Amino acid sequence: xxxxxxNLSYKYVCPECFQPYLKETAFSSLEEIREYQRLSxxxxxxxxxxxxxxxxxxxxxxxxxxxxxxxxxxxxxxxxKAKNFKIRKYKQTIPYFPTLLFLRDLEIYxxxxxxxxxxxxxxxxxASGQLHPFLFGVASDFGLxxxxxxxxxxxxxxxxxxxxxLINLKELNEFKIVGDIEFKNHLVGKYLSIKNLEKGIYISxxxxxxxxxxxxxxxxxxxxxxxxxxxLLNIELNKTIKNEIER
DNA sequence: GCGACAG
DNA sequence: ATCTTGTCGC
Numbered sequence: 001x002x003x004x005x006x007n008l009s010y011k012y013v014c015p016e017c018f019q020p021y022l023k024e025t026a027f028s029s030l031e032e033i034r035e036y037q038r039l040s041x042x043x044x045x046x047x048x049x050x051x052x053x054x055x056x057x058x059x060x061x062x063x064x065x066x067x068x069x070x071x072x073x074x075x076x077x078x079x080x081k082a083k084n085f086k087i088r089k090y091k092q093t094i095p096y097f098p099t100l101l102f103l104r105d106l107e108i109y110x111x112x113x114x115x116x117x118x119x120x121x122x123x124x125x126x127a128s129g130q131l132h133p134f135l136f137g138v139a140s141d142f143g144l145x146x147x148x149x150x151x152x153x154x155x156x157x158x159x160x161x162x163x164x165x166l167i168n169l170k171e172l173n174e175f176k177i178v179g180d181i182e183f184k185n186h187l188v189g190k191y192l193s194i195k196n197l198e199k200g201i202y203i204s205x206x207x208x209x210x211x212x213x214x215x216x217x218x219x220x221x222x223x224x225x226x227x228x229x230x231x232l233l234n235i236e237l238n239k240t241i242k243n244e245i246e247r
Numbered sequence: 248g249c250g251a252c253a254g
Numbered sequence: 255a256t257c258t259t260g261t262c263g264c
Contacts (some may be wrong), residue, residue: 001251060254061254063256099253105254156253158254159253162252
C-alpha cells in the first residue's frame, strides 16, 4: 500500500506519518513495536476462568476535539441490567494508526480499570484481541497488563486489515449466524450476525478466555447487532458528550 | 493492477 | 473514530 501524502510504500503504517509520534511512545522504532506485539501475542491465554461469568465491565473511548471521553459501564448478565456508568476525560496524545490502536488507547483503558468500583468477572472492549495482523490487538495488550487474570473479550464492527478470512458460516440458532475467522491456519476470531441484517460483528479473545466461551457470552448479549453493554455505554457516552459540548 | 485500514 | 442532514421504517 502507498501513502498518498508521502508517496511511500508501507505495510499497515506509513513511517513518515508515524515518525513524529514515536517519541511519545516507549519504543525506539516501529520494528521494536512489531517485535513487542509478536512476542506478547505468545503470552495470551485462551483457557477459561474457574468461576462463572456474570458481571461484565465494558470500556469504550470516544474522541471529540482531541479529548478522549472514556466510559465504563457494568452489565449483569443474569438480570440483563446495566449499572454504574462513569465517564472520565483524557487528553489525546497519539492519533489512530491501524494496527497500533494500543498506543492511543491502552493507558486510558488501564487507568479506567484501576478506578473500577466492582470486581468484574470479565472485561469487554470495543477493539480487537487476537484478530490482528500480529495477533495482538489492544484488547489483548489490556488483558496482559491487568493486575489480575481476568477474561477480556474484544468486539469490533470490522475485520482489521482482513486479518482473517471468513469460513464455516453456519446457523447458530433460529436468529443468528456464526462463522470462523481464520488467519495463517489459526482460528483468531468469530463472526456473529443477526439473520436479517447485512453485516455482523467480530469477536476475538483478548486474554484469559476461550473463543467458544467468548462467543457464547456475546451471542447472549445481542438484543441488537451491537452487544448490549457496548450499545448502552455508547448511548450514555453520547448523551454526556452532547451535554458538555452544548455548554 | 487496485484496494484493503480495530477505533 | 469524527462531522453531519435528511430520510425511511417499525
